Amino acid sequence: QVQLVESGGGLVQAGDSLRLSCVAPGRTYSNYAMGWFRQAPGKEREFVAAISLSGRSTYYADSVKGRFTISRDNAKNTVFLQMNSLKPEDTAVYYCAARSPGYEVVATAGEYHYWGQGTQVTVSS
Numbered sequence: 001q002v003q004l005v006e007s008g009g010g011l012v013q014a015g016d017s018l019r020l021s022c023v024a025p026g027r028t029y030s031n032y033a034m035g036w037f038r039q040a041p042g043k044e045r046e047f048v049a050a051i052s053l054s055g056r057s058t059y060y061a062d063s064v065k066g067r068f069t070i071s072r073d074n075a076k077n078t079v080f081l082q083m084n085s086l087k088p089e090d091t092a093v094y095y096c097a098a099r100s101p102g103y104e105v106v107a108t109a110g111e112y113h114y115w116g117q118g119t120q121v122t123v124s125s
Contacts, residue, residue: 002032002114004096009119012086016123020081022096022116030054030074033105035112036081038092038121047107048094049081059107064090086123093118 008020022034035050049070050059058070069082079096097112099105106112 002098004098004114004116006094006096006116006119008081009094009121011122011124014087014123014125016086017082017084018086018121020083020094020096020119020121022079022081024077024098026077029072029077029079031101032098032114033103034070034072034079034099035097035105035107036070036079036094037097037109037112038090038094039118040092043092045095045109047109050105050107051079052105057105059105061107083121086121088123088125091121091123093120 005023033053036048037045038048039045047061048064049068051070051072055072067085072079095118096116098114100113
């Protein structure tokens with residue numbers, strides 16, 4: 001079982017920035033393709049961003065492209081989501097997810113094997 005721990009959420013104003021972190025203690029992070037998803041009240045969980053094992057390939061939802069950046073530091077077992085120019089519609093619980101070793105990055109929540117507990121991001125107008 002892989003434990004993922006997110007942090008960095010909070011309450012900000014529109015236009016502000018936040019950086020989310022996701023740590024997998026005790027794991028060889030470079031073996032896992034990683035993704036960020038979010039879920040707003042009353043809505044389904046949706047894809048935000050994903051990063052390949054090496055970090056050389058990244059993928060984004062159209063709604064965040066140009067504003068969010070996913071990155072990873074395998075030496076620190078950490079994945080980041082830098083969120084700039086936040087909008088009220090970005091308000092959601094943000095989840096970090098990992099695929100089992102050997103699987104490449106995808107944008108489908110159901111294809112991820114491990115999930116964090118989520119961190120709340122609230123953007124006020």
